Amino acid sequence: MSEVFIEFISLSDPNLRWVLAGTVLLGLSAGALGCFAVLRERALVGDAVAHAVLPGVCLAFIITGDKDPLMLLLGSVLFGWISLLVMDFIIRNSKISADASIGMVLSVFFGLGVVMLTWIQSSGNVNQSGLDAFLFGNAASMLPEDVMLFGFVSLMVLVVIIVLFKELKLVTFDPAFASVIGYPLKRIEFLIATLLVVTITAGLQAVGVVLMASMLIIPAAAARYWTDTLWVMLVVAALTGGFAAISGSFVSYAAPSMPTGPWMVVSAALIFVLSFFLAPGRGEFRKWRHRRTQQQKVREENILKTLYQLEEKDRDQERVRTIQDIMKRRRMQRSELKRGIKGLEKKKLTTHYKGKPDGFVLTEKGREDARRIVRVHRLWELYLTEKLEIAGDHVHDDAESMEHVITPELEEQLLTILDHPEADPHNRIIPKSGKKN
Helix, strand or coil, X not given: CHHHHXXXXXXXXXXXXXXXXXXXXXXXXXXXXXXXXXHCCCHHHHHHHHHHCHHHHHHHHHHHCCCCHHHHHHHHHHHHHHHHHHHHHHHHHCCCCHHHHHHHHHHHHHHHHHHHHHHHHCCCCHHHCCCCHHHHCCHHHCCHHHHHHHHHHHXXXXXXXXXXXXXXXXXXXXXXXXXXXXXXXXXXHHHHHHHHHHHHHHCHHHHCCCCHHHHHHHHHHXXXXXXXXXXXXXXXXXXXXXXXXXXXXXXXXXCCCCCHHHHHHHHHHHHHHHHHHHCCCCCHHHHHHHHXXXXXXXXXXXXXXXXXXXXXXXXXXXXXXXXXXHHHHCCCXXXXXXXXXXXXXXXXXXXXXXXXXXXXXXXXXXXXXXHHHHHHHHHHHHHHHHCCCCCHHHCHHHHHHHCCCCCHHHHHHHHHHCCCCCECCCCCECCCCCCCC
């Protein structure tokens, strides 16, 4: 395997150089352009166009009797545009929803293409050999002239995206504003649609009509997990598409029976899975850790508040509170309570006294933190009753949730709005900051 890898990276095989150049350019352009399709929620349109270009490939072959790359490109672009116009016509002039329209166009055009392809294969034309590669792709069958043409198309797509980045960005995120300030909205949307069609066409021989939509959608979807900035998303998606092309080409080179196109899609899918779980911003692992942290924060704050309320009830800050005392005041699993207490001890918010009774006492810092939690809870209850006129016996649950998310800035606003009140709706004292009560 190491020898194969060295041969691959040395690019000593001329055919490998052509295949790699074509697939990498395809991966870069499809990944970058797919960002606009995903962000504009047009991903399924790309899938429909990818399937709809098959009749164009077949018609171009029937007219010319040969697999001329330029004619195949023109036929694909023509039918790609026809599919877009048909989808738009159905949506505008009927009660059929957009997703149903896309499904209809995809299935009808692809069915027509399969019928035409079957007829061509039974026609006896010797030049039709390899035409079925457009279904699932066969990068190894690409000739230098194919790579040059489709590679040029992919490169042109990248150049257009770079040059018109500002216009494409504005139309993607705020088309109404773009129209108001004088941007030619229809022309830019026409340009995006055209880029979509030609990119799909460029990838037909490498990936095929069935899988081409994946190379548009998957790299962009993976990139979305890593950033909120469009240009960064474009770069990440393009690199993902390029890496998928290199990976697919390597697998095909190492095992000739393995097709390049499907392995490109598999490689992109693996990157998406890694992004889904491990991306620092939106990855599921990050979300899981955030949920765990929030749960622990809420657990600890509830225990602090309970200890403060026990002190408030008997006016004794020195008394040791046992686990049973806390559980009588707040319903909580014993294991959950112990995890919360352990966290509070690490932060030096409580002190553990071992003996009889075995229990816990708030430290000064813990008491101040608890005082703030109780304060914002009671302020929110008062705000709901005075400003929103909600009955006092209906505000506790809302305050239980809000006490964990109210920031110091919002607390100051509540104090100002309520004119620094002394008591909550239940006539309980609202603790002041830094003062014992």
